Amino acid sequence: MRTEEQSWAKRRVVLKISGDGFTQPGERGIVMNAIIQLAEQIARASQNTQIAIVIGGGNILRGTQFTAASRGIREATAHYMGMLATVINGLALQDALEGLGCETRLMTAIRMEGVAEPYIRRRAWRHLEKGRIVLLGAGTGRPFVTTDTAAAQWALELEAQVVLKATRVDGVFSDDPERNPHAVLFSFLTYEDYLSKNLGVLDREAVTKCMQYGMPIRVFNFRREGNLERALAGEKIGTLIAGSPPLA
Ligand code: UDP
Numbered sequence: 001m002r003t004e005e006q007s008w009a010k011r012r013v014v015l016k017i018s019g020d021g022f023t024q025p026g027e028r029g030i031v032m033n034a035i036i037q038l039a040e041q042i043a044r045a046s047q048n049t050q051i052a053i054v055i056g057g058g059n060i061l062r063g064t065q066f067t068a069a070s071r072g073i074r075e076a077t078a079h080y081m082g083m084l085a086t087v088i089n090g091l092a093l094q095d096a097l098e099g100l101g102c103e104t105r106l107m108t109a110i111r112m113e114g115v116a117e118p119y120i121r122r123r124a125w126r127h128l129e130k131g132r133i134v135l136l137g138a139g140t141g142r143p144f145v146t147t148d149t150a151a152a153q154w155a156l157e158l159e160a161q162v163v164l165k166a167t168r169v170d171g172v173f174s175d176d177p178e179r180n181p182h183a184v185l186f187s188f189l190t191y192e193d194y195l196s197k198n199l200g201v202l203d204r205e206a207v208t209k210c211m212q213y214g215m216p217i218r219v220f221n222f223r224r225e226g227n228l229e230r231a232l233a234g235e236k237i238g239t240l241i242a243g244s245p246p247l248a
Pocket of ligand 1: 017018019020055056057058059061062063064078079080081082083085086138139140141142143144145146147148149150
């Protein structure tokens with residue numbers, strides 16, 4: 001069983017940033033100021049932590065926007081379009097990080113050598129050991145899942161201590177906090193609790209995969225000042241989803 005407290009030479013995390021992080025509240029597309037704010041926090045935290053970032057794409061396109069009933073575009077095609085959206089975000093974040101002096105590598109699960117390296121586990125591992133921030137684009141490379149599942153998959157492959165899921169709410173709530181002001185924030189949930197309560201912050205496939213291999217997930221609000229750095233540093237903010245509660 002992995003725990004978030006495990007102390008290796010350097011902490012290694014997989015950070016999932018949803019498409020919301022690449023734009024401003026209520027907007028779509030790319031807003032470079034929002035990306036630079038993320039990059040500044042990531043750059044500071046990267047001194048002490050090995051960081052692999054799984055990039056979302058919902059600010060541009062999600063495959064589920066195109067259902068079987070949509071005319072002209074097949075659902076699988078739409079999912080591939082969503083994966084390409086994550087690469088667009090990844091390129092923007094890469095430039096923002098490099099503008100701050102960080103060394104980065106963008107790796108993609110769909111080969112596109114003109115813009116990024118193909119994802120090869122051992123190579124990603126090596127980049128992390130060398131202190132490079134690894135940006136993971138194109139999700140898992142397969143349609144009909146989301147980048148949450150990619151985050152779970154890459155965290156397991158790269159033997160990260162935790163999946164950090166950056167969202168626009170404070171963690172996992174009993175109900176949608178943007179609609180129900182009485183929704184209660186959980187500080188800890190077992191994987192089973194999360195799945196049985198049908199909670200909606202992460203996709204079930206990702207949580208099931210983490211449950212199977214004991215990979216902890218921390219969900220937190222990246223829009224609160226300093227939270228991204230705090231999560232990267234291992235502070236207990238937001239909600240932890242794991243097999244057992246954290247040590248006091
Ligand atoms: N996607 C996919 N396979 C993957 C990852 C992503 O098909 O392994 C597609 C899917 O359509 C998804 C879109 O890419 O909706 C953008 O990713 P996601 O919805 O996870 O972005 P986020 O919600 O994090 O912004």
